[in-house]
Amino acid sequence: MIFSKIKIKLFILILLITASTLLPENRLIKAIKVNNPPKTDGFLTDSVWEKATVFSDFKMIYPDTDIKPTEKTEVRILYSKSSIYFGIKCFSSEPDKISIKSLKKDHFGKGTGDDLIKILLDPFQDKRNAYVFIVNPKGARTDGLAFGEHFSTNWDGIWEAKTHIDKEGWSVEIRIPFKTISFNSALTKWGINIERYIARKIETIRMEGISKDIFFYNPNQAALLGSIKGIKQGLGVTFKPYSTVTSSKDFQSGEKRSWKLDAGFDLYKNFTPNLVGVFTYNTDFAETEVDERRLNLTRFSLYYPEKRSFFLEGSEIFSFGSGIHRSFVPFFSRKIGLYNGEQVPINYGVKVYGKIGKTNIGLLNVGTKSTDLTDSRNFIVGRISQNIFEQSKVGIIFTKGDPRGDDSNSLFGTDFKYSTSKFLKNKNFAAGGWWVYNKNSEKEGKHYGYGINFDYPNDLLDLSFSYNYFGDSLNPGLGFLPRNSVQVFRTGLQYSPRPQKGIVGKIVRKFHYELYAMAYLDLNGNLESGRMFTAPINFRTENGEHIEFNVIPAKEVLAEDFALSDKIVFHSGSYQYTRYRFEFNSASYKKVTFDLCYKFGGFYSGNLRELQLGTSFKHNGNISLGVDAIIVRGTFPQGKYKTNLYRVKGDFFLNPDMGLMTFIQYDDESRKLGANIRLKWRISPGNTVYLVYNKSWERRWDPISRFFPMQDLGVFKIQLSVRP
Numbered sequence: 112m113i114f115s116k117i118k119i120k121l122f123i124l125i126l127l128i129t130a131s132t133l134l135p136e137n138r139l140i141k142a143i144k145v146n147n148p149p150k151t152d153g154f155l156t157d158s159v160w161e162k163a164t165v166f167s168d169f170k171m172i173y174p175d176t177d178i179k180p181t182e183k184t185e186v187r188i189l190y191s192k193s194s195i196y197f198g199i200k201c202f203s204s205e206p207d208k209i210s211i212k213s214l215k216k217d218h219f220g221k222g223t224g225d226d227l228i229k230i231l232l233d234p235f236q237d238k239r240n241a242y243v244f245i246v247n248p249k250g251a252r253t254d255g256l257a258f259g260e261h262f263s264t265n266w267d268g269i270w271e272a273k274t275h276i277d278k279e280g281w282s283v284e285i286r287i288p289f290k291t292i293s294f295n296s297a298l299t300k301w302g303i304n305i306e307r308y309i310a311r312k313i314e315t316i317r318m319e320g321i322s323k324d325i326f327f328y329n330p331n332q333a334a335l336l337g338s339i340k341g342i343k344q345g346l347g348v349t350f351k352p353y354s355t356v357t358s359s360k361d362f363q364s365g366e367k368r369s370w371k372l373d374a375g376f377d378l379y380k381n382f383t384p385n386l387v388g389v390f391t392y393n394t395d396f397a398e399t400e401v402d403e404r405r406l407n408l409t410r411f412s413l414y415y416p417e418k419r420s421f422f423l424e425g426s427e428i429f430s431f432g433s434g435i436h437r438s439f440v441p442f443f444s445r446k447i448g449l450y451n452g453e454q455v456p457i458n459y460g461v462k463v464y465g466k467i468g469k470t471n472i473g474l475l476n477v478g479t480k481s482t483d484l485t486d487s488r489n490f491i492v493g494r495i496s497q498n499i500f501e502q503s504k505v506g507i508i509f510t511k512g513d514p515r516g517d518d519s520n521s522l523f524g525t526d527f528k529y530s531t532s533k534f535l536k537n538k539n540f541a542a543g544g545w546w547v548y549n550k551n552s553e554k555e556g557k558h559y560g561y562g563i564n565f566d567y568p569n570d571l572l573d574l575s576f577s578y579n580y581f582g583d584s585l586n587p588g589l590g591f592l593p594r595n596s597v598q599v600f601r602t603g604l605q606y607s608p609r610p611q612k613g614i615v616g617k618i619v620r621k622f623h624y625e626l627y628a629m630a631y632l633d634l635n636g637n638l639e640s641g642r643m644f645t646a647p648i649n650f651r652t653e654n655g656e657h658i659e660f661n662v663i664p665a666k667e668v669l670a671e672d673f674a675l676s677d678k679i680v681f682h683s684g685s686y687q688y689t690r691y692r693f694e695f696n697s698a699s700y701k702k703v704t705f706d707l708c709y710k711f712g713g714f715y716s717g718n719l720r721e722l723q724l725g726t727s728f729k730h731n732g733n734i735s736l737g738v739d740a741i742i743v744r745g746t747f748p749q750g751k752y753k754t755n756l757y758r759v760k761g762d763f764f765l766n767p768d769m770g771l772m773t774f775i776q777y778d779d780e781s782r783k784l785g786a787n788i789r790l791k792w793r794i795s796p797g798n799t800v801y802l803v804y805n806k807s808w809e810r811r812w813d814p815i816s817r818f819f820p821m822q823d824l825g826v827f828k829i830q831l832s833v834r835p
Contacts, residue, residue, distance in 0.1 A: 140318070141188070142188040143163050143188070148196055149198070155275075165186070166187075172323060208311045211251075227306075228246050230304075238331040238333070254268050265426045266425075293381065300337040304317065331501070352831055387464055396419045396454075428464050432562065441524055443591035446591075447589070475491070490510075492589065500531075502530040502532065509524075525545070528543035538567070557584055575603045576602045578600055582595065620655075627644040627645075646661050655697075689713055694708045717747030721743045725740075732764065733764050770790075783809055788803070
C-alpha cells in the first residue's frame with residue numbers, strides 16, 4: 112500500500128516536471144543603453160539606431176495564428192538614463208492604403224479603423240498590470256493601463272510619438288520618460304509586448320502570446336525586455352498649475368454676462384517609483400467632453416462613464432468585485448462633484464494610489480464647496496487589495512459620504528478574484544466573490560449585498576455565470592446601484608467558430624452564436640424581470656462588415672405603475688413579450704461608414720420600434736464627421752408614443768497636437784439643443800491650451816423663433832506641467 116502511494120506521488124512529480132518543461136519560455140528582447148539618444152522625429156535616420164538589436168520575428172494572430180505576417184515589421188529599442196526609445200518600421204506593400212481615421216487622443220479602442228502599433232510595458236514584472244501606448248501612422252496617441260483581458264484609457268502620461276510615411280510603409284519613434292511611468296528600480300528586466308494592426312487586411316500580428324485565446328492586454332503572456340540598468344525617475348514631483356478665464360450668461364434670468372478669473376493646481380509626488388500621491392486644489396474640468404445623451408426606456412438610472420482626469424487616474428485600483436457588470440459599483444466617482452446633473456465645485460482633493468510590494472493601495476479624500484443645491488461635504492474612499500497566486504487578488508473597500516446629505520452613509524466590503532490564463536494549459540478562467548455592508552439612515556431591512564461569478568472567456572467558447580444579491584436597504588452614498596431589493600442571475604454562452612473552407616470560409620471571418628439569460632427576482636424569490644438574448648445570426652465578414660440578428664423574449668412583473676411618458680402608463684401586473692433586433696456595421700477602416708440597428712416587437716402592453724442610424728466620413732485623420740439618429744415609435748392602448756435623439760460630431764485636426772472638436776445634440780424629451788465646442792492645442796508634452804464653448808437652447812412653439820437660448824459658457828484655460 113505504501114509502495115503504491117510512493118509510485119503515485121512519483122508519477123505525479125514526473126508529470127508536473129514534464130509539463131513544466133513543455134511550457135514555452137518568454138523570449139528576451141534586448142534594449143541597448145546609449146548616452147546620446149536619438150531625436151524623436153519619426154524618420155529612424157539617427158546613426159545611434161544602428162546600435163540597437165533588430166526584432167522582426169512577429170507572428171500572426173488574426174486571421175490565422177502562428178504564421179508569418181503578410182507585412183514585415185522591425186522593432187529597435189534604446190534607452191538612456193532618463194527615457195526609453197522605440198523605433199518601429201512598419202513595412203507596407205500598399206503604402207497608399209495605410210489607414211488613418213483619427214488624430215484624436217485616446218480614440219483607439221475596440222473597432223478602430225486605423226493602422227496601429229501597440230506597446231505594452233510591465234515595469235513591475237508582476238504580470239498583472241501594465242502600461243499601454245498606442246500610435247497610428249500620423250502620430251495620434253492613446254495611452255492607458257492593461258489588466259488581464261481589459262484595457263482602460265484612465266491613465267494619461269507625458270510622452271512623445273512622431274511618425275513618417277514613405278514608399279516603404281510607415282515608421283514611428285516613441286520616447287517615454289522614466290518620470291512618466293512607475294517601475295521597480297531593483298528589476299533589470301521588464302515585461303514587454305508589441306502588436307501591429309493592419310486595418311485594410313484586418314490583420315493582427317504580435318511579438319509574444321501567439322494564440323487567439325491570449326489577450327494582448329494580459330502582461331502574464333508578455334516577453335522580457337532587458338536589461339534596464341542605471342535609470343532615474345528624477346525627484347518624482349510634477350506640478351500642474353492651471354488658469355482659466357470664464358465668461359457665462361443665463362439668458363432666462365436676464366442678467367448681464369459674467370466674467371471670472373480662476374486658478375488652481377495639481378501636485379504629484381512619487382513617494383516611491385510604485386506609489387503616487389496627488390493633491391488638487393480648486394479642481395477644474397472645463398476641457399472634459401459633455402456626456403452623450405441617451406434615451407432611457409427603462410425604469411432605472413443609466414450608467415454614464417467617468418471622464419474627469421483627476422478621478423480617472425488610478426481608478427483601476429478602486430475597482431471592486433467581478434461579475435457585477437454595471438449592476439453595482441460600490442465607488443462611483445461621478446457621485447463626487449456632480450449632483451442631479453449639475454457641477455459641484457471641488458475645493459480640494461488628496462489621493463494616494465499605487466503599490467507597496469504585492470499590495471495595491473488607493474486612498475481618496477475630497478472636499479466639495481457649497482452650492483444652491485448642496486452644502487459643503489467631505490468624501491472618503493479607501494481600497495486595498497493583495498496580489499495572491501499568479502494572477503489573483505483579494506481586497507477590501509471602504510467609502511464614507513453621501514452627496515444627498517446622509518452623513519452616516521458608509522460602506523465596507525471585501526472581494527476575491529481568482530484568475531488564470533493557464534487553465535487547461537492555455538485557456539482563460541476566472542472566478543470570484545464579493546460582499547458589502549452599507550450603513551445608512553434606514554434602520555430596518557437588509558443592508559448587505561454579495562455575489563459570486565465564474566467566467567471562461569476564450570476565443571472559440573466563452574461561458575459565464577453570476578449570482579448577485581442586493582438587499583432592500585443597500586443604498587451606498589458613493590455607489591451606483593440602480594436597482595436594489597433583488598437577486599440577479601446571469602448566465603451566458605458564446606460559440607465563435609472561424610470557417611476555413613468553402614464559400615463560407617471565403618466570406619465569413621468569424622461567427623458569434625450567442626445565448627444569454629438574465630433573471631431579476633425579489634428577495635422572496637418571485638420573478639420581477641426576465642430576459643433571454645439569442646443571436647442565431649451574428650458574423651463578421653472578411654472585409655470587416657458585421658451583421659447580426661437577435662431574438663429577445665422578455666417578461667416584466669411590475670409591482671407598481673411604470674410611466675413611459677405622461678400619457679403612456681403601464682399598470683402593475685405581468686407582461687410577456689418578444690423583441691427582435693437587426694444590426695449592420697460597415698468596415699471601420701473605410702472612409703465612409705454606415706451603422707444601422709433596428710429593434711422591433713412587443714413592449715409591455717403594446718409594440719415599440721427603435722431605429723438607430725449613423726454614418727461617418729473620415730479623411731486622413733484630419734477630418735471626421737459623424738451623424739447619428741435614434742427614432743422611437745410605439746403603439747399602445749393608451750395611444751401613440753414617439754421620441755427622437757440626434758447627434759452630430761465633427762473633429763478637425765491640423766495634427767495630433769491641435770484640433771477642434773464639436774458635439775451637437777438634441778432630444779425630444781428635454782427639448783434642448785446643446786453644443787459643445789473644444790479647441791485643444793498641446794504646445795509641448797504636458798503643456799496645453801484649451802478654448803471651450805458650451806451653449807444650450809430650448810425648443811418652443813413660437814412663430815418667431817423655435818429655439819430660445821438658455822445658457823452659454825466660454826472658457827479659456829492654460830494647463831502647464833513642471834517636472835524638476
